[in-house]
Amino acid sequence: MQFNAHLDMKPTAEMVKSHGLGKYGEIQKFVDSECLRVMSNYTPMLTGAMEKSATAGTVIGSGVIEYISPSARFQYYGNVMIDPNTGSTWAPKGGKKVVTDRKLVHNKSRHPQAGPLWFERAMKDHKEEILKGAQEIASRG
Secondary structure (H helix, E strand, O other), X not given: OOXXXXXXXXXXXXXXHHOOOOOOOHHHHHHHHHHHXXXXXXXXXXXXXXXXXXXXXXXXXXXXXXXXXXXXXXXXXXXXXXXXXXXXXOOOOOOXXXXXXXXXXXXXXXXXXXXXXHHHHHHHHHHHHHHHHHHHHHHHO
16 A cells, blocks of 8 residues: 655744744743752752852753852862862962863752762753653643
């Protein structure tokens, strides 16, 4: 048996947008917000500045989470950084630091799961629930 079929479809970009999948779409906003929410418990916290830097540095829906805290990079990767001239963890304004092999010890008093690579660890534990929520939003659209 043989037959001819023709399927009319909207352009991919139009389908992506209509389902909230694109940049600044409903699903991307959900994913960004949920990532920030679940990463919170894995992010080092003493004063809350690191968490606030993610909120301030991220445009919800952009698909990019950015921490704008000066200490975010070394906190995230979990290695002590020092001034190469003095060996001190403190560096003068404008000074450059280098990464050492020495691991940071993150304070866990406020966030017991705090530590390096908090995005990866949060996604390991929460990726499926975020994907499920995104699928529910897509199913409504």
